[in-house]
Amino acid sequence: xxxxxxxxxxxxxxxxxxxxxxxxxxxxxxxxxxxxxxxxxxxxxxxxxxxxxxxxxxxxxxxxxxxxxxxxxxxxxxxxxxxxxxxxxxxxxxxxxxxxxxxxxxxxxxxxxxxxxxxxxxxxxxxxxxxxxxxxxxxxxxxxxxxxxxxxxxxxxxxxxxxxxxxxxxxxxxxxxxxxxxxxxxxxxxxxxxxxxxxxxxxxxxxxxxxxxxxxxxxxxxxxxxxxxxxxxxxxxxxxxxxxxxxxxxxxxxxxxxxxxxxxxxxxxxxxxxxxxxxxxxxxxxxxxxxxxxxxxxxxxxxxxxxxxxxxxxxxxxxxxxxxxxxxxxxxxxxxxx
Amino acid sequence: xxxxxxxxxxxxxxxxxxxxxxxxxxxxxxxxxxxxxxxxxxxxxxxxxxxxxxxxxxxxxxxxxxxxxxxxxxxxxxxxxxxxxxxxxxxx
Numbered sequence: 001x002x003x004x005x006x007x008x009x010x011x012x013x014x015x016x017x018x019x020x021x022x023x024x025x026x027x028x029x030x031x032x033x034x035x036x037x038x039x040x041x042x043x044x045x046x047x048x049x050x051x052x053x054x055x056x057x058x059x060x061x062x063x064x065x066x067x068x069x070x071x072x073x074x075x076x077x078x079x080x081x082x083x084x085x086x087x088x089x090x091x092x093x094x095x096x097x098x099x100x101x102x103x104x105x106x107x108x109x110x111x112x113x114x115x116x117x118x119x120x121x122x123x124x125x126x127x128x129x130x131x132x133x134x135x136x137x138x139x140x141x142x143x144x145x146x147x148x149x150x151x152x153x154x155x156x157x158x159x160x161x162x163x164x165x166x167x168x169x170x171x172x173x174x175x176x177x178x179x180x181x182x183x184x185x186x187x188x189x190x191x192x193x194x195x196x197x198x199x200x201x202x203x204x205x206x207x208x209x210x211x212x213x214x215x216x217x218x219x220x221x222x223x224x225x226x227x228x229x230x231x232x233x234x235x236x237x238x239x240x241x242x243x244x245x246x247x248x249x250x251x252x253x254x255x256x257x258x259x260x261x262x263x264x265x266x267x268x269x270x271x272x273x274x275x276x277x278x279x280x281x282x283x284x285x286x287x288x289x290x291x292x293x294x295x296x297x298x299x300x301x302x303x304x305x306x307x308x309x310x311x312x313x314x315x316x317x318x319x320x321x322x323x324x325x326x327x328x329x330x331x332x333x334x335x336x337x338x
Numbered sequence: 339x340x341x342x343x344x345x346x347x348x349x350x351x352x353x354x355x356x357x358x359x360x361x362x363x364x365x366x367x368x369x370x371x372x373x374x375x376x377x378x379x380x381x382x383x384x385x386x387x388x389x390x391x392x393x394x395x396x397x398x399x400x401x402x403x404x405x406x407x408x409x410x411x412x413x414x415x416x417x418x419x420x421x422x423x424x425x426x427x428x429x430x
Contacts, residue, residue: 229400230422245392245424257402259420 026109031069032181034061036189036304039275042287043294051300054290055190056272057182060279060310064105064129065098067182067308068168071205072102074177075166076110085164090115092156092163094140094149096202097126098309099168104133115163117153119145125313145230147244169203169246178209182306186210192302193218198290199306200282201225201257204249206306211253222255226282226289229259258292260285262332263325269311270320280309281319340368340417347423351378360419365398366409368419383421393424 035058043054059067079085090113091103100116107114114135118126121142130137138156140148150169157165168174186194194214199206204225211223251257260268268284277283283306290305297303311320323331339359344352352358358375362368373380385391389409396403397420403411413419 227402229420251402251404254402254405256405259397259400259402 027063028073028106028109030063031073032062033185034058036186037275037277039272039277042271042275043291047295049297049299049301052294052297053192053302054294055302055304056275056277056283057186057304057306058277059182059306059308062102064102064133065310065312066102066280067206067306068098068102069105070177070181071168071174072099072106072166074173074181075168075171076103076106076112078173078176079164079166085112087111089164090162092153092165093117093168094146094153095168096146096149097122097130097313100135100137101126101129101133103166104130104135107135108133115156117149117156119149123313123316125316129313150244168205169244169248171248174203174205174248175209175212178206179213180209182206183210183213186214186304187217190302190304192300194221194304195297195301196222196224196290196293196303197306198224198226198286198293198303200286200308201227201249202282202308203246204251206308208248208250208253210306222293223253224289224293225254225257226260226285227257228265228282228285229261256293258289260288261329263329264288266319266328266332267325269314272307273320277307278311279307280311280314282309283307339415340413340419342368342372343418343420345422348379348382348421351382352376363413364409365396365403365411365413365419368413368417369409395422395424396420397422 036055037058038053039056040052040054043052062069076085085091088111091107092115093100093103094117097118100114100118104114104116115138116130116135117138117140119142120139127137138152140152144151153165157163197210197214199210201207207223207225214221214223245251265281265285265288268287269279269281270284272279272283272287286305286307290303293303319328339361342358342360344356344358349355358372360368360371362371369383383391383394390396398406398411398413398417400420403409
C-alpha cells in the first residue's frame, strides 16, 4: 500500500467545506455542463438512413477528466448534507480508477483524505493521478476484476468504522447525478427528440440516471449498454454465486445490452480520433455500439453516445500504435480497461 | 449448430472444453442439447423457476438475452452463445 499524508485545504486561507459546497466554489463549479458535439461524419452514408445524427457528450471535459466528477460530487454533497460524511473524514471507495480520481480531486479541495481500492492491473496513469491528488491506493487481486475491489473495500470499511464509503455501485446519488445533470443537459443540447442513448456499462449509474430522465421526456427512447467482453484471465471467480450485480443497475431498464471485445473497443477509440476526439476505451466501445444502432435507425434519428473520459490514462497501453486487432486482443487480455 | 463459449468457472463441468457446439433453434433448445452432454451444468445455469440464474448472463451474438426473448430467443444457424458470470462494472 502506498501511503501519502492526508491533504490539507486550499493553500493560505482556512476552508469551510460546507460553504464551498453551497457556493459550488472553485473548480467544483466546473463539473458538468459538458459539450455535446456532432460526430455524424463517423457514420457510413451507404448503410445509414438519411439525416441520422450521432452526437457525443464529452464528459472528458470535466475537471479531473471523466464523467465520474459528477458522480463523486453528487455522492459527497449528499453525504455531507445528511451528516454521513463528517468534515475531514476519510473516504474509501472501490474503483477502476476514474471515480477514485474524482473523489481524490474533490476530497483534496474539501479536506477529505481518500483511499482507493483498485484492481492491480490498471494503467499506471490512474495510480499517478490518484497520488497527485493525495490519495492512498490499495490494490485488489487483478484476476478478480472489479468484483474483487468491491469485496475488499467492503471488508476494509467493515473493519474500520472511521472510514466513509460512498460505494458508487449501490449509492442512489450516482444515477441521480445523471438524472439531474447529464440528462437535462442532453435534452437542452440535442435540439431534437433523442431516439437512442448509448453508454459503456460500469456501475450502471449513467445508463440508469440518464435513461430515467430521457424516458420522461421521450417515452420511445432506447437505452443501450455497451458492455466489456471479459477475457478468461479476469473471470477468476470461484463460482457463479459470487457474481455481483450492482444494486444501482436495474437491467430491466436497458433496451439493449451488447458485448464489445477489447479489439473492437480500441478500433472505436482510434476511429474517434477521425472526429478529433481523444477518448478512453469505453468511448470506443460506445461508438462501436452506436454505429450498429445507427444502421438500424429511422431517417432523421438522433443518437447520443457518452464519452466517459479522455485518452490520457491509456497512453501507456499504446492503444493508438500500429498493432492490429488480433495482437491487441491478445495484449489486452489481462488488463482492466473501464 | 450454435456454439457455446464456456466461462472458466464452468469448465470443470464440460471436461474443460472452452467451446461446445449444440443444436437448437432457440436458446432453450440449445441449452437442452448442451445439458444432454453435460448434465451437471443445468443447475448452475438454470434456477428452480426454470429461468436463468441471477448471476448468470447469457449473450446470443453479443446481445444480452434478457433484452431479447430470454430462453425463447431464436438462434441464427451459426449463433455464438456466451455464458458469463455477472461482473461489477468494467471487468476488463
